Amino acid sequence: MKIEASTLVTYPAGDVGGRSAVVGVVPVGDRHGVIVAETPFHPLDHTWPDQPADTGTIGGAPVLDCVTAAVRDGEEAVHLGQDIPVRRGAEGWHWLVVHITGTPLEGEVDLVVDARHRRDLSAGHTACHLAALALNAALAGRWRKEIPADGLGSPDFDQTAITSSKITPCGSRDVYRLGKSLRRKGFTADGLAEELPEIARRAEDRLKEWIAADAPVRIDSPGPGLTARRTWHCDLPEGSVGIPCGGTHLSRTSELGTATVTLELSADGSELTMLTAVSPA
Structure with a gap:
């Protein structure tokens, strides 16, 4: 599944909940990285990891971690965290929030941050x-x-x-x-x-x-x-x-x-x- 747009984020406005469509799921070891179109979750930033990731649930499943990722436009390989090969915000790349869970998800899901x-x-x-x-x-x-x-x-x-x-x-x-x-x-x-x-x-x-x-x-x-x-x-x-x-x-x-x-x-x-x-x- 190709990711065709960057993740939209609502946490800067203080949001702690939302509902969005799953646009991709990538393997992360023996876990699953769920990517949605829009999220209230603040991820750990790989460039300046000062604030830890939010915790909560996505589609009812616990969010075990939440990280940044990037994928080059037109490609399928998703690069997570420190494995991102370009500078933050580089053109020609989609920038993503990846919610790490123990189970893959699909369709519309509710996202609930631990307030x-x-x-x-x-x-x-x-x-x-x-x-x-x-x-x-x-x-x-x-x-x-x-x-x-x-x-x-x-x-x-x-x-x-x-x-x-x-x-x-x-x-x-x-x-x-x-x-x-x-x-x-x-x-x-x-x-x-x-x-x-x-x-x-x-x-x-x-x-x-x-x-x-x-x-x-x-x-x-x-x-x-x-x-x-x-x-x-x-x-x-x-x-x-x-x-x-x-x-x-x-x-x-x-x-x-x-x-x-x-x-x-x-x-x-x-x-x-x-x-x-x-x-x-």
């Missing part, structure tokens, strides 16, 4: 962006050279130094490299270990202020395709800020509830890890 799990991941992702902005502000005084600023005007430490980000239910773990290249760009790491508790406190206080502000959050998307370049927006008291993002989010900062920010420095001082945790209201 509680989605909410917890959305909370973790929204908090991740806000904590990154708060960390940028808390570290602003450690730059000796001018670097690109974030949407609120602080030197963008997060985008300059980040090496990995992992969204967890109601939290996130972000790792930053503090190597020679960052120092050449003007970042001062001297005395960072001693000041880390105070920096974490400032970042956490800023995050709590933004939660209390009940700021609206939205996702702007140019279209329903899987590879559409979406942007997270939040109208904070300091101004409106946007960050490119393909994940899911809450609709207001107040939904995050309480928050904590913890900073950890590696033994050799080469990495800084930020752990963010929230308790959605």
